[in-house]
Amino acid sequence: MSAYNFAFLDEQTKRMIRRALLKAVAIPGHQVPFGSREMPLSYGWGTGGVQVTASVIGPDDVFKVIDQGADDTTNAVSIRQFFERTTGVRTTTRTDAATLIQTRHRIPETPLREGQILVLQVPIPEPLRWLEPREIETRKMHALEEYGVMHVRLYEDITRHGHVETAYDYPVLVNGRYLMRPSPIPKFDNPKLDRNPALLLFGAGREKRIYAVPPYTPVRSLDFEDHPFTVERWDRTCALCGAADAFMDEIVVDDKGGRMFVCSDTDHCERRRGR
Amino acid sequence: MYVAVKGGEKAIASAHRLLAEERRGDPSVPELTLDQIDQQLGLAVDRVMTEGSLYDRELAALAIKQARGDLIEAIFLARAYRTTLPRFGATRPIDTSSMVVRRRVSATFKDVPGGQILGATFDYTHRLLDWSLAVPGERNGHGAASGPASQPAVNGRDHAQPGSDLASLGGRLPRAIDALDRDDLIEPEEPDPDDRPVADLTRDGLGLPAGRDARLQNLARADEGFVLALGYATQRGYGRNHPFAGEIRVGEVEIELVPEELGFPITIGEITLTECQMVNQFKGTATAPPQFTRGYGLTFGHTERKAMTMALVDRALRCHELGETPTSPPQDEEFVLSHSDNVEASGFVQHLKLPHHVDFQSELVLIRTLRSEAEARAR
Numbered sequence: 139m140s141a142y143n144f145a146f147l148d149e150q151t152k153r154m155i156r157r158a159l160l161k162a163v164a165i166p167g168h169q170v171p172f173g174s175r176e177m178p179l180s181y182g183w184g185t186g187g188v189q190v191t192a193s194v195i196g197p198d199d200v201f202k203v204i205d206q207g208a209d210d211t212t213n214a215v216s217i218r219q220f221f222e223r224t225t226g227v228r229t230t231t232r233t234d235a236a237t238l239i240q241t242r243h244r245i246p247e248t249p250l251r252e253g254q255i256l257v258l259q260v261p262i263p264e265p266l267r268w269l270e271p272r273e274i275e276t277r278k279m280h281a282l283e284e285y286g287v288m289h290v291r292l293y294e295d296i297t298r299h300g301h302v303e304t305a306y307d308y309p310v311l312v313n314g315r316y317l318m319r320p321s322p323i324p325k326f327d328n329p330k331l332d333r334n335p336a337l338l339l340f341g342a343g344r345e346k347r348i349y350a351v352p353p354y355t356p357v358r359s360l361d362f363e364d365h366p367f368t369v370e371r372w373d374r375t376c377a378l379c380g381a382a383d384a385f386m387d388e389i390v391v392d393d394k395g396g397r398m399f400v401c402s403d404t405d406h407c408e409r410r411r412g413r
Numbered sequence: 414m415y416v417a418v419k420g421g422e423k424a425i426a427s428a429h430r431l432l433a434e435e436r437r438g439d440p441s442v443p444e445l446t447l448d449q450i451d452q453q454l455g456l457a458v459d460r461v462m463t464e465g466s467l468y469d470r471e472l473a474a475l476a477i478k479q480a481r482g483d484l485i486e487a488i489f490l491a492r493a494y495r496t497t498l499p500r501f502g503a504t505r506p507i508d509t510s511s512m513v514v515r516r517r518v519s520a521t522f523k524d525v526p527g528g529q530i531l532g533a534t535f536d537y538t539h540r541l542l543d544w545s546l547a548v549p550g551e552r553n554g555h556g557a558a559s560g561p562a563s564q565p566a567v568n569g570r571d572h573a574q575p576g577s578d579l580a581s582l583g584g585r586l587p588r589a590i591d592a593l594d595r596d597d598l599i600e601p602e603e604p605d606p607d608d609r610p611v612a613d614l615t616r617d618g619l620g621l622p623a624g625r626d627a628r629l630q631n632l633a634r635a636d637e638g639f640v641l642a643l644g645y646a647t648q649r650g651y652g653r654n655h656p657f658a659g660e661i662r663v664g665e666v667e668i669e670l671v672p673e674e675l676g677f678p679i680t681i682g683e684i685t686l687t688e689c690q691m692v693n694q695f696k697g698t699a700t701a702p703p704q705f706t707r708g709y710g711l712t713f714g715h716t717e718r719k720a721m722t723m724a725l726v727d728r729a730l731r732c733h734e735l736g737e738t739p740t741s742p743p744q745d746e747e748f749v750l751s752h753s754d755n756v757e758a759s760g761f762v763q764h765l766k767l768p769h770h771v772d773f774q775s776e777l778v779l780i781r782t783l784r785s786e787a788e789a790r791a792r
Contacts, residue, residue: 142497173617176496180489181757182764206771213767215421243771261761272747274621299783305775324775344757346618370778388774402771 145192146224151175155193155348159339162350167312167357168280169263174346184217184242185343187259191240194255194339195221200228202236207244207385207402214242231405243306245327247384247406250336252353258321260342263349265309265319285317288360296365305370311358312351320357326369326385331357374399379410436481450474459685459714460484464755465491466615466634468684468713485636489756496615503611505669505678506604509688509711510585514664516715519589521657521692527586532663533715589660590690590707599692599705621747628730628750632723633712635753643729643743644722651741652729655694656708663687663715687712689720693728696735706735 143149151173158172177185195201201221205214209231217240218229230236233248240257250256266276269287279285288309295303302308308325312318320331321340331338331351338351351357361367375382377398384406386399401407437444451458451474461473465488473491480486516532519525593599605611605626612627614634619627632640647654665685669678689710697703708728710720729743742748752758 146497148497148499171618171620173615176489176492176615176756178493180763181760182762183760183767185760206768210421211768212421212425215425219422219425242767243769261764273751274747300786301779301783303779305779306772322769322772324771326775344761370775372778385771386774387770388777402774 142224144197144225145195145221146178147175147189147192152193155189158348159190159193159350162339162348163337163352165316166352166355167310167316167318167349169347169349171346172348174343177343179217179220181344182261183213184240184259186341186345186348187240187242187257187343188217188220188341189343190257190339190341190348191221191238192224194257195225195227195238197225197227199238200230200236201225202230202233202239202405203241204239204244204246204403204405205242206387207246208404210404232409233403233405243322243324244385244402245323245330247401247403248409249330250334252335254336256334256336256338258323258338258340260319260321260340260345260347263319263340263342263345263347265317280316283315285311288317292360293362296362302361302365308367309360311360313355313357317360318349318351318357324370324385325359325367328357328359328367329369333357372399376401376407376410379407381407381410436479445478447471447474447478450477456715457482457484457487459712459716460637460719461487461491462713463716463719464488464634464636465495467491467495485755485759489759492756502670502672504681505671506607507666507668507686509662509666509686510587512586512662512664512666512686512688514586514662516663517586517660519658519660521659522589522592525589525592525660526582534717586662588690590692593659593692593705597702597704600707602707619750621750622733623746623750625727625731625734628746629709629711629723629727631750631753632710632726635723636755636758637716637719637722639753639755639758640726641718641722643749644725646741647725647729647743652732652739652744653694654706654708654725654728656725656728657692658721659690659692659707661687661689661717661721663717685714687714687716687720689717689724691721691724691728696737706731 145152147155154173158170162168162170174186175189177188179185179188201218203209203214203218205211208214209218221227222229233239233246233250236254238255238257239246240259242259245256264273264276266279266288269291270276270279279287292302295301304325306324307319307322308328310318310320310328310331320328333354333356334351335353337353340349342348359367370385372386374386376384376386378400381401385402387402389398389400390396391398451470454477457477458470458473461476461484462468462470465473465476467473472494473487476487476490477484480490514527514530516534517527517530519529590599594601612624612630614627614630619631623631646652648656663685665683667680668682668684670681671678687710691708691710693706693708695703695705706728708724708731710723710727712720712723726743726749730746730749732739732744737744739745
């Protein structure tokens, strides 16, 4: 791999991405367009997250990758190997030992701390996209803070079904200003966004957008006074570690309706069992 | 035990080994060489170069071999390599009237200065399988093409070979629709000043509304099938723009660069291009007399279908500029430009096969809650 630069991207591209990241940190929740590059990884597999990681990773970092909460899912393995090959940095599965974590669809159960960076892979960055398909329009709506349609949608869900019909990628308001898609994390993880001590960076490669939630930024999941935001709960505990307060994977164990519930966060689960 | 997504590392290594085996196929069959792909699957190479935005026949051939003939995968390989290449500068705008033409047809005039040159084309072949190709041999492929093939096929009595009767034309082959231009019957096309920077989607991303330069770059890189369908739709009434193929030409042009330290242009190479100039429905206003309008297509290699449909869609996307009300998808800039790239589209469609069980679990929890509440109400 010596033909390629450290972390694959050339330094000029990294600088361009870092400038976008700085702007994103300066305006929490605001989507910053950037000159997303074609990566040697398929769009949809985390090209945005990979570019953000490549721009911030240094030789002293300790790197962790999870997909669906697990370090050993195929795409997590593939991305970890990519950075092992192109940077030679140390990798870990331990959330508390990592300085830089790239994730798809989860925020680790172990609380993050100051100095850590969490990079989230984003498929569709625009929270208003299903309500207004046109980028030209949604950019205006953000500029004017015109978020009424989202509240109306949530209201309609409640009148029809008694609940907001969004289970993941649940819309949040960042720093009281920008409506943001938290990437497709389950709403279970939304409260972890609020005033998190770590730096949260979001990268959308195909859609060419970067956004950020700086440490300790208030992040509120949209709700109503009489219908407060709630998260998923299971009446079962983890079959491996007994956790009752973690996000569960549901495993179909036979063809007779048998189910087993286990922690989605494999590091969290292993450490509880190790104790 | 729950193993669905465990052991990812081993699985990936095995998958890559299997992929290499399947790519090679039966080892008793001779392996393809890049020369063979370049020479005998040349149009596949042309498509990969065009949509991969990388003019390099050898790399395109390698990508096709590595991708097992999956051209979108090959385009992806070309793009991912291209993005790592340093930029030394921008060439001077190419001049297609200086093209050494191998094929050149105009549908708007029976004959044009410089003549019509049919060149190598499938256009008038009868699509009958040529069994002689099934067995390698010297004469293969000539069974279907009866008659002498030594002279380039020409249409009409007086058509010119490149370089032969071009002397009277000053050595340049004028565009067929220049005749309309001279009579002011078609909208003028003024070149941009040389110092105006040209949009580059591979560096800056797509801004909307996009300039025509960004639109044309997007369409040139766009998936041929997608653009073909859109162009076809315009012909069937979805954003109709009454096209005539003013000219299609295929041939070689020189590429010039002005190195800063020299200050004058030097030729750095020659590339094959296909250019299509469409002549489209005219418009006029109370103050301006009616004029035909233009659609433009330009692609690497011999990629005529793509260049033609690109010109149709270019014209459709000019609706705002020409004061037409957009009514159909091919005229919808954001729709067309956002969905034309096959590397992006292929990735996002196929990412659905990545694990999504966390999100799905969230949905399951929600739907079970909704159902239990509905059942409680029904009781």
